[in-house]
Amino acid sequence: MEQFVSTTLKDHKLRTTSCREDVLETFLNRDTALSHGDLDSTLGERFDRVTIYRTLKTFLEKGIIHKVLDDEGTRYALCRERCTEHDHNHDHVHFKCNACGQTNCLENLHVPAVKLPEGYRVQEVNLLIQGLCADCAKA
């Protein structure tokens, strides 16, 4: 994992700083979409909240993370595909559990193609499904 963190930063030509390392590690550890607030709760004692905002912005621009649509605030998740600033490539489904509140990428579920009206051009697609995840549904 240490490995992943440092190579990810190098690959995107970013200086390695402890904040960037920690934010990346947090995404890896938690394996769920995180809001700025989530990261601030975890790392707020070590870093200023502005620094965390800027780290997220940088990661977003470099294609390390992507935004996950949400009805109550912005969340971010790691890009598993290769992405760059202008070429995000996320056609997977996002699922938000209304019980435990977790939002996750369902990487292997692709968003089905939709036939838009004549003349429309697609640039990005975002599908959020809300409901109960397997754990919460059986509880």
Next chain:
Amino acid sequence: MEQFVSTTLKDHKLRTTSCREDVLETFLNRDTALSHGDLDSTLGERFDRVTIYRTLKTFLEKGIIHKVLDDEGTRYALCRERCTEHDHNHDHVHFKCNACGQTNCLENLHVPAVKLPEGYRVQEVNLLIQGLCADCAKA
């Protein structure tokens, strides 16, 4: 239209007030997803911004409008189907034009079914497609 406004309010057992009437009319006139800011620009001289927030909240609870997910802020659009507080029924596609910024409901485009992993339960579905609308694409 006047007709629609007053019957809509009565149908949902809401008192008719000028703010509610004007907000509803604005949705009808503009026929696009609107943010609180949009409504405040249009109606801000006549009503306090808090009142507009509360009107949106009330309409949302009563099933008169629904949230439209967006990567840069909350927007709302009229419910065309019959909805109630706990039974929203929106499986249509939302399209946001990255050029003109408008977000619209494509009422006749349904979100295709997605097979979730075992045990997951679906409650709500939100598909946002971003790109260029027909008008902006040909320009």
Next chain:
DNA sequence: TTATAATTTGCAACGCTGTTGCATAATAAA
């Protein structure tokens, strides 16, 4: 039409999210 009860409004205030400017600190390269 008027009096009454219930609901809505405007205002002030607050917390949260996200951004910017600037001086200081840390990084990478020579």
Next chain:
DNA sequence: TTTATTATGCAACAGCGTTGCAAATTATAA
């Protein structure tokens, strides 16, 4: 180790959305 570049922390700010409360408005019933 020195230097140029980039990142950080701090202070300040703007915008979004909410709450409490007194005053105004609505619907109801007399």
